[in-house]
Amino acid sequence: MRGAGYTVDVVIVRPHGRQLAVLMKHVSPSGARSRWELPWDSPSAGETLDESARRIVRQVARTHVSWTDQVGAFADGRKHPSAGALSVAFVAIAADGALAVPEAFHSWIPVSQTPSLQARQRAILEGGLSTIRQRMDHAPVAFRLLSERFTLGELQQAYELLLGRRLHKASFRRALQASYLVEPTDEWRSEGRGRPAQLFRYAPRRRKSGRRPVRFDLLV
Amino acid sequence: MRGAGYTVDVVIVRPHGRQLAVLMKHVSPSGARSRWELPWDSPSAGETLDESARRIVRQVARTHVSWTDQVGAFADGRKHPSAGALSVAFVAIAADGALAVPEAFHSWIPVSQTPSLQARQRAILEGGLSTIRQRMDHAPVAFRLLSERFTLGELQQAYELLLGRRLHKASFRRALQASYLVEPTDEWRSEGRGRPAQLFRYAPRRRKSGRRPVRFDLLV
DNA sequence: TCAATAGTGTCTGTTAGACATTATGGA
DNA sequence: TCCATAATGTCTAACAGACACTATTGA
Numbered sequence: 275m276r277g278a279g280y281t282v283d284v285v286i287v288r289p290h291g292r293q294l295a296v297l298m299k300h301v302s303p304s305g306a307r308s309r310w311e312l313p314w315d316s317p318s319a320g321e322t323l324d325e326s327a328r329r330i331v332r333q334v335a336r337t338h339v340s341w342t343d344q345v346g347a348f349a350d351g352r353k354h355p356s357a358g359a360l361s362v363a364f365v366a367i368a369a370d371g372a373l374a375v376p377e378a379f380h381s382w383i384p385v386s387q388t389p390s391l392q393a394r395q396r397a398i399l400e401g402g403l404s405t406i407r408q409r410m411d412h413a414p415v416a417f418r419l420l421s422e423r424f425t426l427g428e429l430q431q432a433y434e435l436l437l438g439r440r441l442h443k444a445s446f447r448r449a450l451q452a453s454y455l456v457e458p459t460d461e462w463r464s465e466g467r468g469r470p471a472q473l474f475r476y477a478p479r480r481r482k483s484g485r486r487p488v489r490f491d492l493l494v
Numbered sequence: 495m496r497g498a499g500y501t502v503d504v505v506i507v508r509p510h511g512r513q514l515a516v517l518m519k520h521v522s523p524s525g526a527r528s529r530w531e532l533p534w535d536s537p538s539a540g541e542t543l544d545e546s547a548r549r550i551v552r553q554v555a556r557t558h559v560s561w562t563d564q565v566g567a568f569a570d571g572r573k574h575p576s577a578g579a580l581s582v583a584f585v586a587i588a589a590d591g592a593l594a595v596p597e598a599f600h601s602w603i604p605v606s607q608t609p610s611l612q613a614r615q616r617a618i619l620e621g622g623l624s625t626i627r628q629r630m631d632h633a634p635v636a637f638r639l640l641s642e643r644f645t646l647g648e649l650q651q652a653y654e655l656l657l658g659r660r661l662h663k664a665s666f667r668r669a670l671q672a673s674y675l676v677e678p679t680d681e682w683r684s685e686g687r688g689r690p691a692q693l694f695r696y697a698p699r700r701r702k703s704g705r706r707p708v709r710f711d712l713l714v
Numbered sequence: 715t716c717a718a719t720a721g722t723g724t725c726t727g728t729t730a731g732a733c734a735t736t737a738t739g740g741a
Numbered sequence: 742t743c744c745a746t747a748a749t750g751t752c753t754a755a756c757a758g759a760c761a762c763t764a765t766t767g768a
Contacts, residue, residue, distance in 0.1 A: 715768100716767105716768085717766105717767085717768080718765100718766085718767085718768100719764100719765090719766085719767105720763100720764075720765080720766095721762105721763085721764075721765100722761100722762080722763075722764095723760105723761085723762075723763095724759105724760085724761085724762095725758105725759085725760085725761100726757100726758090726759085726760105727756100727757090727758090727759105728755105728756085728757080728758100729754100729755085729756085729757100730753100730754090730755085730756100731752105731753090731754090731755100732751100732752085732753085732754100733750105733751085733752080733753105734749100734750085734751080734752100735748100735749080735750075735751095736747100736748080736749075736750090737746100737747075737748075737749095738745100738746090738747080738748100739744105739745090739746085739747095740743105740744085740745085740746105741742100741743085741744080741745100
């Protein structure tokens with residue numbers, strides 16, 4: 275590794291049925307057995323960290339980045355594909371609308387089936403998924419998994435995907451209604467049997483001023 | 495700057511009456527006008543990031559660190575006291591019990607009166623305070639501002655300090671009761687007039703299994 | 715006695731979750 | 742017609758915030 279002396283690693287996720295999938299690269303070093311890596315690179319001169327992360331996503335996923343956030347810096351001595359001691363990790367969501375055909379040797383792998391990674395990248399992957407769950411209360415992360423128009427069922431599925439648990443339909447819609455985040459369109463979509471669903475659009479109209487109560491959710 | 499090629503910067507806070515105070519260093523470079531900095535250093539060889547942060551706190555605040563957490567990596571081209579392009583920021587809480595007499599040229603400065611900083615360190619300071627507020631729901635941050643034994647009034651003040659807003663006494667105690675985080679001792683403390691307050695100890699006994707409902711607190 | 719602070723009991727409005735019901739299309 | 746899914750109304754338990762009250766000390 276040359277240049278800046280550290281790497282930028284990116285956990286790129288996208289929906290994959292009822293699961294999340296992560297973009298991983300299959301590398302076959304000559305004379306060694308093949309292994310998998312998360313996309314990473316050294317930052318170019320003059321680039322900010324965020325710009326590096328977006329560049330890596332564009333190069334590797336061939337799709338535009340709809341959201342990124344920094345996970346943090348990792349330098350705890352654990353192994354990394356680079357020789358460097360420090361990696362700055364990002365998480366990114368690849369838009370669903372775009373046809374994300376990845377670069378050669380790259381595949382979308384469901385999170386439950388990720389192969390073994392070198393220790394530092396394993397920690398980065400866990401950290402990235404955890405960062406998504408932490409941020410989604412305060413940033414429109416779930417909407418970034420969807421196309422511009424979506425049904426409320428799809429939105430709920432996106433939230434369930436990212437949170438990793440089922441939600442109650444009526445409660446979900448009530449809270450969404452109160453938040454003034456979406457706006458109905460006059461389009462409807464029929465999928466197979468059942469009543470067609472109305473399409474909505476992300477259109478935040480009001481600030482939620484409600485103060486969160488103090489919580490003592492310490493995991494001890 | 496030599497060695498690792500980046501710095502570790504630490505936002506060290508401690509209670510200061512009804513406010514938070516941050517530890518800052520007054521530097522007077524020869525031939526230039528004096529200015530203030532947050533404590534920072536290059537990491538030593540073989541140190542993890544967390545170890546670097548703890549070492550910096552020990553050296554500069556002469557007290558033990560009761561809690562630290564990473565804020566993130568900053569490399570957006572903004573100015574920093576070092577020549578380096580990258581800083582990894584941490585936030586740390588200095589224990590209240592210890593008599594934290596800082597190193598020469600260092601002072602505890604209330605957050606509302608912080609002097610101007612170079613742009614990257616200003617961002618690091620804001621980020622550190624924001625990180626505290628984000629983490630305190632899930633980590634016993636507020637307890638780290640207090641001595642081992644404390645009154646419920648002191649605990650509530652610690653929460654109000656970190657959150658930056660007043661809390662409702664009865665609600666605070668009810669939620670605390672339900673969380674099984676503290677344990678009464680048989681000691682009482684009388685301060686001036688009024689009924690003496692019972693002393694408590696941080697002693698988490700049960701996991702809060704309550705799932706947080708989905709929130710749509712998007713700041714838009 | 716009064717002033718000041720600690721600690722608690724009760725009421726009320728809000729809301730998450732459970733459940734049931736209606737609505738609307740395809741097979 | 743039956744079935745599957747969308748969308749919504751109602752009930753209930755939990756809980757946050759408001760308020761008032763009791764308890765216990767020093768002046």
